[in-house]
Amino acid sequence: MTEDHLDATFASLADPTRRAILARLAQGEATVNELAEPFEMSLPAISRHLKVLERAGLISRGREAQWRPCRLEAGPLKDIANWVERYRRFWDASFDRMADYLKELQTPKGDQDDRKN
Amino acid sequence: MTEDHLDATFASLADPTRRAILARLAQGEATVNELAEPFEMSLPAISRHLKVLERAGLISRGREAQWRPCRLEAGPLKDIANWVERYRRFWDASFDRMADYLKELQTPKGDQDDRKN
DNA sequence: GCGGTAGTTAACAAATATGTTAATTAACAA
């Protein structure tokens, strides 16, 4: 779970086509053509999206005759979940309480009291 | 929480400098110069990273004399957490149980039985 | 072998991202 790995995972997830592919794979293995079917996009384009996902470790691929079934690999998603959890307190607390919390924590150096911009 | 918004949020988080900036802001507001200090990077570069974060809604900026204090805004992080939670079962279960689960769910059309590639 | 299906790779074009230095805007301070 190096920083570098997070880079690749977040970058992979930034594309809606790739997120849709993951959603499809959450329902079970699929071949490249099956994955490509819902999209108005050439097969090579899908193939490259799959390569991006594979490099990020989000999918793995088997070999079965001329098919290469893709499978979801959730490890990197767990890393994302762990990363984002560290910020949970920022959306769990109401904003005003949060602002107070920050003030305390910061030992304010000026009296910066502006709120929403 | 449109798809589009997820795109921007994931893309923002794909850069280690920007994640570091968010980590810093988790400790409280900071000015642009304060945020730039740890990085061997020009101020304009940091300024652009902040613009990316702002467009994704991950930070907001106030005005205080000639300073523009930045503040963490966690809303989009909550969206990320919600998105990734849908995959939790894929890393909670052991892989072998998961494979079985997928088989059931899929009503297999061939006998694709390959495991790790 | 020959043809068909599945998928990847090559070559290219266009858009986006990320950094630089130099110039500019804005506010304070004297």
Added chain:
DNA sequence: TTGTTAATTAACATATTTGTTAACTACCGC
């Protein structure tokens, strides 16, 4: 007004991303 500090914008270079079409590889079935 002049100078200083804080930050952004402009102009530019370079790399990466994302898509296209065309060519290629691999396997199956006859």
